[in-house]
Amino acid sequence: MLLSFGFPTEKTHEGNATFLVPKLSAFVKEPWEYAPSKAPVFYNPAMELNRDLAVLALQTYQKLTEYDVVACEPLAGCGVRGIRLAKEVHGIDKVVINDINHEAASLAKFNVEFNALNDKILVENEDANLLLSRYAAPRRRFNYVDIDPFGSPAPYMDSAVRALRNNGLIALTATDMAPLCGVHPKACIRKYGGKPLRSEYCHELATRLLLGCLVMQAAKHDIGINPMLSYSQYNYVRTYASIAYGAKSADSSVQSLGFVLHCFSCFHRENQEGLTPSLRQLCPECGKKLHAAGPLWLGSLWNGDFCIKMRDEVSNRDLRNKTKIKHLLSLIIEEANAPITYYAIDKMCDKFNLPVPSLSRIISGLNASGFQASRTHFNFKAVRTQAPASVMRETITRLATGSDL
Numbered sequence: 001m002l003l004s005f006g007f008p009t010e011k012t013h014e015g016n017a018t019f020l021v022p023k024l025s026a027f028v029k030e031p032w033e034y035a036p037s038k039a040p041v042f043y044n045p046a047m048e049l050n051r052d053l054a055v056l057a058l059q060t061y062q063k064l065t066e067y068d069v070v071a072c073e074p075l076a077g078c079g080v081r082g083i084r085l086a087k088e089v090h091g092i093d094k095v096v097i098n099d100i101n102h103e104a105a106s107l108a109k110f111n112v113e114f115n116a117l118n119d120k121i122l123v124e125n126e127d128a129n130l131l132l133s134r135y136a137a138p139r140r141r142f143n144y145v146d147i148d149p150f151g152s153p154a155p156y157m158d159s160a161v162r163a164l165r166n167n168g169l170i171a172l173t174a175t176d177m178a179p180l181c182g183v184h185p186k187a188c189i190r191k192y193g194g195k196p197l198r199s200e201y202c203h204e205l206a207t208r209l210l211l212g213c214l215v216m217q218a219a220k221h222d223i224g225i226n227p228m229l230s231y232s233q234y235n236y237v238r239t240y241a242s243i244a245y246g247a248k249s250a251d252s253s254v255q256s257l258g259f260v261l262h263c264f265s266c267f268h269r270e271n272q273e274g275l276t277p278s279l280r281q282l283c284p285e286c287g288k289k290l291h292a293a294g295p296l297w298l299g300s301l302w303n304g305d306f307c308i309k310m311r312d313e314v315s316n317r318d319l320r321n322k323t324k325i326k327h328l329l330s331l332i333i334e335e336a337n338a339p340i341t342y343y344a345i346d347k348m349c350d351k352f353n354l355p356v357p358s359l360s361r362i363i364s365g366l367n368a369s370g371f372q373a374s375r376t377h378f379n380f381k382a383v384r385t386q387a388p389a390s391v392m393r394e395t396i397t398r399l400a401t402g403s404d405l
């Protein structure tokens, strides 16, 4: 189908929406090319689960607050996310979708009309920060702002926070995993104001760096944050946080910032709270050098009740990713109140030249020794626990060598 867009398109569907997207196969010459970024308008079918979760999170938020939700997606591509929110979230009043790319805004407009949503969705075509600033005045603000950009959401955080009402919900996607996971540390410091670390739990640190940046962007406006759901999938991290107006809330969020110190020699890790602590230099378990990540968010990444309600919400819906989402949310609910950082068991076994015991036996072993322990959605071969590295090594060795049998 060519329609009037001047590039090949095709119809597709996600959730309750049917919409027109660039025909991705027409824009790649080689099989390894990344089709979404070659097309004149962005659409990535692999992010369907990300959009499913946006629907579920906003519905959960709407049910908890009973607001007539006004939402904004300032970097919308073909409009699928905003259209799905308008169609699938009960209690949504209005959605503003926007893209700086004229062809994207035209395609989004077509898709809004195609879904008979003209009365609910307004499509704009300008820079996201300009749009958000236009909506930053009292009584114009949104209940929900979803920042889903190429790469880092950091350039949009300030205006997104300013365009949110008190108790509003912000969603942030970051796909710049190389900076956030410590491959390009300077870029991470520039964008997020915190130092990353290439540790085996770098995806958790990435999420904490993203939230740490949000805390500081919100704090200057006397706004605090409360993370509801954070997760990492494929090549991105995503977080949903509600905001609370007031200097006290902002101070309390800032107090949850600090550093994670890591020993690459024995896997020891520890937290140091505060923005100006004198950081411990040497590992208390093996005496080698400690490496610091931060400042970053040391508070919880999840609100367990919110995640349970999201999982309940999935059951009522006919989503292609239903099973995957239930599995993801169940893992998150399991780890929601568990301590910071996890041990990648395969990496430890590799280093200590041991066979890999089952996670469930490690978790029971740690529980029996009085430590909290759970699986983590960040890494299916890892255990989240506050047990010291030496206890982890002992437990794994005992289980791997059968010396507890």
Ligand SMILES: C[S@@+](CC[C@H](N)C(=O)[O-])C[C@H]1O[C@@H](n2cnc3c(N)ncnc32)[C@H](O)[C@@H]1O
Pocket (backbone or CB within 6 Å): 041, 042, 043, 044, 047, 051, 074, 075, 076, 077, 078, 079, 080, 081, 098, 099, 100, 101, 104, 126, 127, 128, 129, 148, 149, 150
């Ligand atoms: C990752 S895509 C968005 C995908 C979309 N949120 C979805 O769920 O399908 C990022 C979009 O941001 C748009 N964009 C880039 N810079 C922008 C800016 N400064 N203001 C508004 N849109 C921008 C791009 O044209 C692109 O369509």
Ligand SMILES: [Zn+2]
Pocket (backbone or CB within 6 Å): 263, 264, 265, 266, 267, 268, 283, 284, 285, 286, 287, 288
């Ligand atoms: Zn050590």
